[in-house]
Amino acid sequence: MSDIFLAIPIAAIFGGLTYVFLLYELEDRNGRIILLLAFALSVVTAFYMSLEVTPIYEETLGSIDISNMDAQVVQELSSSFTQEISKISAYGVFGNILMLFAMYMAYNRVSLEKIVDLS
Secondary structure (H helix, E strand, O other): OOHHHHHHHHHHHHHHHHHHHHHHHHOOHHHHHHHHHHHHHHHHHHHHHHHHHHHHHHHHHHOOOHHHOOHHHHHHHHHHHHHHHHHHHOOHHHHHHHHHHHHHHHHHHHHOOOOOOOO
8 A cells, every 4th residue: 555545544543633632521422422433434434545545546557658648648547536536535524524513512512601610
């Protein structure tokens, strides 16, 4: 697997952890469940996407003929690669919607002053 495709899940883990660390204490029990579910779903989706993108990437690179490169060939390869990637990236929507819902729940608790000041 190419290094760039290994970086995708690692970036998803770090990106998701930032949301978890920022929002965890602002959430109630249900919000925490949704937040952790969104984090887990985004990490699983990132691993799935990197596993699905790698063969498409390798197939695209394997079909490049350096001796016969012109703008038409590059445009066709780019177009087919982009179409395949956009189909796979639709799976990321579910984790993003859950994360958005968790953020809204935290915002709602703060705006309605349901956060108890312990100091």
